[in-house]
Amino acid sequence: MDQLAALATFVRAVDHGSLSAAARSVPSSLTSVSRQISALERHFGTRLLVRTTRQLALTEDGRMLYERAKSILGELKEIEERLAGNRREPSGRLRVSAPALMGRLLIAPLLGDFLRAYPSLSVDLLLVDRNVDLIEEDVHLALRVGRMPDSQLVMRKLAEVQMIHCASPDYLARRGEPHTPADLAQHDCLVFSDAPGAATWRFGREANSGARIRISGRLWVNSLDALAVAAENGAGIVRVPSWQVEKQLVEGRLRRLLREHEPAPAPLNALYQPSRLGSTKIRAFIDFLVERWRRSDPLCR
Known part of the structure; x- marks a missing residue:
């Protein structure tokens, strides 16, 4: 058995979801693909795939071999590219x-x-x-x-x-401007998260020091784009990368806050x-x- 060829066939079968699809991708015969998978299972003394009528499922040993085989094949590909690197783009x-x-x-x-x-x-x-x-x-x-x-x-x-904090002029006219991180407790903060709940904002230029303020906002969104739009429309104070809102800051649609308390980049x-x-x-x-x-x-x- 050519182990590298068999491993490549095994990885293709998992990636394509079936032995027949793996055979078509080469192309090769379904019999050849099935024979190589079976040879691998005999060689390693364990079952690698559970075959159903519709799909393939990896066993625990199969999952481990798939991950390592994909890495090994990737390393070989990179070696080929490195050796050829001086000869082609x-x-x-x-x-x-x-x-x-x-x-x-x-x-x-x-x-x-x-x-x-x-x-x-x-x-x-x-x-x-x-x-x-x-x-x-x-x-x-x-x-x-x-x-x-x-x-x-x-x-x-x-x-x-650089993460910065900003809000719209309309919001600041209604609620006032925070001057310290602690002032955020009196403000509506907009939270970027995958799930609702509180967040922690870090302030100060040193990575292991400075204030850590727990933010419990009235609005959370799992999209920074959407949070910036909400802030422009007066929903509250948002924490975003500086490059995201550069245009809004220049045009005055947002104002940068707490600049002297910003975290290190x-x-x-x-x-x-x-x-x-x-x-x-x-x-x-x-x-x-x-x-x-x-x-x-x-x-x-």
């Missing part, structure tokens, strides 16, 4: 995840220029406000804001993000697996973002 498909609002406003507008610069590359941009599993979701590069816990992932700092990091360290397509994308953002400085103001 970046090519293939690059899967990137980023926070939804950042991806929509700061990354998507640049993709046209990026794709023109690298005609052999294709990009999948996954916009989600959660931490994706790079192996499980087959993501090559993840952009995340904030200080990262200890991790085996490779991390490169791209820029910094949070790092924006690019994360990827160590096995992809030599990937020319990842390096090309990161370098492109850094160069463009350094030129326009849209993130931290």
Whole structure:
């Protein structure tokens, strides 16, 4: 048995949801695919898949092998790309995840220029406000804001993000302007969260000091876009990245508050697996973002 070929067939079967779909993707025969899966199960002495009439289900051992096999095959692909890196330009498909609002406003507008610069590359941009599993979701590069816990992932700092507080002139005329973080207890605060409830806003330039104020807002939304619109229309005080509301601040639709109490900028990091360290397509994308953002400085103001 060719173990690498069998592992690749196993991963394709799981990704496509059936043995027949995996066979069509190569193309190969259904008999050949089934034989390779069975050989893997005999080799490892355990059942990997539960076959039903409609779909495949992974056993616990199958799930572990799928994740490791996908990583191993990815590492081999990256080795091929690294060895060929000096001979050809970046090519293939690059899967990137980023926070939804950042991806929509700061990354998507640049993709046209990026794709023109690298005609052999294709990009999948996954916009989600959660931490994706790079192996499980087959993501090559993840952009995340904030200080990262200890991790085996490779991390490169791209820029910094400044969170600010603002409200509409109409709201401030009605309720007055807060001068200290403690004053927020007397105000309507707008909370960004995946679920209703209180939030904690940190103030002060030092990461491990400063005030932490518990915010129990009258309005919570799981979209920063929607919160900014609500703040423009007098709903209360919002906490957002400075780049998101730059235009509203310039035009006077929002006013920046508590500037002397703002937290230190949070790092924006690019994360990827160590096995992809030599990937020319990842390096090309990161370098492109850094160069463009350094030129326009849209993130931290």
